[in-house]
Amino acid sequence: MSAAADLIRIAGDARTVAVSGHVRPDGDCVGCCMAAALYLEKACPQLKADILLESVPEELVGNIPYTERILTDRAAARDQYDLFLCVDTAPERLGCFRDLFDSAGRTANIDHHISNRGGGMVNVIDPAAGSACEVLYTLMDPAQIDRDIAVSLYVGIVTDTGVFRYSSTSPETHRIAAALLEHDFDHASIVRDVFYVKSFARNKVMGAALMSAQSRLGGRLITCMLSAAQREACGATEADVDGISAQMALTRGADCAILASETADGNWRCSLRSNGITDVSVIAAQFGGGGHQRAAGCTVSGDAEDILLEMECLAAMQLESAVPRI
Ligand SMILES: [Mn+2]
Incomplete structure (x- = not known):
C-alpha cells in the first residue's frame, strides 16, 4: 500500500463524501463505489458517504450489498460535498452528477482506463489493472476490509476480467481475489447469478438466433439474422440480444x-465480435459504426442478407491477408 495515496489519506478530514462512477454503471463501477463508501465510513467515523449512480443493473441488486443506498436521483444528493470520489471513469462520464464533482471541496479520481488522463486533484490511475476495484484495493488497509467490502470488490474484479478470462487478468488479480475470498462469501453463487443467469426471454432469443446461424468462410465467420418478429415471439427486447454474438464467437x-438483429424501426443492428485476427471495428466503421478490435457494432438500413454478404467480403479480405495461426 502506498502511504502517500491511501484512501483514508485521500479522505482527510472530509465529512461529506460523494462516490460516483460512469453512466450505465457495470459491476466494476457499482462494486468500486460501494467498497469505497463502506470502507471510508468504517475507517473514518466522522464521514458520511453518498453513492451516486444513474442506475443499478438488476443482476447486481442482492449480489452487491447495500445497493438500496444508491441515490439515482440527482435531486436526492446534497448541494455540495467536501470530497467527490470519481471511480472507474474520468469525470466527463459522471452524467447528471458531474456538477457536484466540479463544486466539491476536493476531488479524487481512481481508475484503470488508459484514456483517463486524470481529472481529479488526486489521481490514482493504473492502466495495468484489470478493474477499478483492483486499483481501489491497493489503496486499502487489508485489515479494514470486511465481508461486505470484500464482496463489492470481488464483483468488480470478476466483472471487468470476464470471470478471469480476459488478458487483463494478472497474477496480482488472482492474489487480490484470493485475499477477498478469505472473507468467506458464496462466490460461486455470486458469479452464477451476476454473469450466467439470464431471463427466460433472453435465453430463448439466443436459441432462436443460433438456430439461424450460418457458417461462412470455411467456418471462420459465423453469422446470424434475427427479425423483430422472431425476437418478439420470444418475448425479448432489443437489449435482450446482447451477448448473442459473443456466444457465436465461441x-x-x-x-x-456477426449478429444482424432487426430494430423496431426496421433497421439492422449489427453486433460484431472477433477472437483476435479480424479487426471488427474496421468492418463496423464501413457501415458508420465503431468499436474496438474485438467488439464493434453498427446500425444499417437495407436487406440483411446483402449487409451480411458485404461484411463477409470485408472479413474475408482481412482473414486472407492475416498471417496464419500455426
Ligand atoms: Mn472498470
Whole structure:
C-alpha cells in the first residue's frame, strides 16, 4: 500500500463524501463505489458517504450489498460535498452528477482506463489493472476490509476480467481475489447469478438466433439474422440480444461472428465480435459504426442478407491477408 495515496489519506478530514462512477454503471463501477463508501465510513467515523449512480443493473441488486443506498436521483444528493470520489471513469462520464464533482471541496479520481488522463486533484490511475476495484484495493488497509467490502470488490474484479478470462487478468488479480475470498462469501453463487443467469426471454432469443446461424468462410465467420418478429415471439427486447454474438464467437474454428438483429424501426443492428485476427471495428466503421478490435457494432438500413454478404467480403479480405495461426 502506498502511504502517500491511501484512501483514508485521500479522505482527510472530509465529512461529506460523494462516490460516483460512469453512466450505465457495470459491476466494476457499482462494486468500486460501494467498497469505497463502506470502507471510508468504517475507517473514518466522522464521514458520511453518498453513492451516486444513474442506475443499478438488476443482476447486481442482492449480489452487491447495500445497493438500496444508491441515490439515482440527482435531486436526492446534497448541494455540495467536501470530497467527490470519481471511480472507474474520468469525470466527463459522471452524467447528471458531474456538477457536484466540479463544486466539491476536493476531488479524487481512481481508475484503470488508459484514456483517463486524470481529472481529479488526486489521481490514482493504473492502466495495468484489470478493474477499478483492483486499483481501489491497493489503496486499502487489508485489515479494514470486511465481508461486505470484500464482496463489492470481488464483483468488480470478476466483472471487468470476464470471470478471469480476459488478458487483463494478472497474477496480482488472482492474489487480490484470493485475499477477498478469505472473507468467506458464496462466490460461486455470486458469479452464477451476476454473469450466467439470464431471463427466460433472453435465453430463448439466443436459441432462436443460433438456430439461424450460418457458417461462412470455411467456418471462420459465423453469422446470424434475427427479425423483430422472431425476437418478439420470444418475448425479448432489443437489449435482450446482447451477448448473442459473443456466444457465436465461441464456435471452434471461428474468428469472427456477426449478429444482424432487426430494430423496431426496421433497421439492422449489427453486433460484431472477433477472437483476435479480424479487426471488427474496421468492418463496423464501413457501415458508420465503431468499436474496438474485438467488439464493434453498427446500425444499417437495407436487406440483411446483402449487409451480411458485404461484411463477409470485408472479413474475408482481412482473414486472407492475416498471417496464419500455426
Ligand atoms: Mn472498470
